[in-house]
Amino acid sequence: MNIPPQEMFLYKGKWTLKIETILVDTIIRLKEETGWVLKEFPSYFMLTAGKEIESMTAVLFTVEEVAVRVEMLLLRYPTFKKLVTQDGVHWDLPTKCVIAAECVWKKICKKNAFA
Numbered sequence: 001m002n003i004p005p006q007e008m009f010l011y012k013g014k015w016t017l018k019i020e021t022i023l024v025d026t027i028i029r030l031k032e033e034t035g036w037v038l039k040e041f042p043s044y045f046m047l048t049a050g051k052e053i054e055s056m057t058a059v060l061f062t063v064e065e066v067a068v069r070v071e072m073l074l075l076r077y078p079t080f081k082k083l084v085t086q087d088g089v090h091w092d093l094p095t096k097c098v099i100a101a102e103c104v105w106k107k108i109c110k111k112n113a114f115a
Contacts, residue, residue, distance in 0.1 A: 014059050015069065017096060023069060026052045041070065079114050 010020075026049040027041065036045075046066040054060055061069075080098070084091045088104040091097075100108070 014061065019053055019057055019059060022053050022056055023049050023066065027070065046070065079112065083108065
């Protein structure tokens with residue numbers, strides 16, 4: 001089984017690992033600064049994240065583009081959490097990649113194609 005790199009599935013168009021990292025870091029920072037606990041974020045979180053991305057990468061996103069990406073991340077997160085708790089799987093923080101042997105990926109993909 002030849003599994004393509006995770007980037008192939010996660011980053012299309014203007015989105016890159018670097019930009020997504022800025023987005024996630026900004027949302028986490030805003031949550032901590034404001035004490036935000038609700039699942040849905042206010043639009044100023046998206047606006048602030050967009051401005052932060054622009055200032056660090058010169059790539060422009062609309063508030064809607066940022067909001068859609070955040071929604072997608074929220075959908076992926078439960079799968080990620082479940083995935084990294086399985087035997088033979090770990091999250092490599094420096095590369096921001098889920099690491100597992102090919103035989104482990106085969107088992108995982110049979111159970112959950114979204115993984």
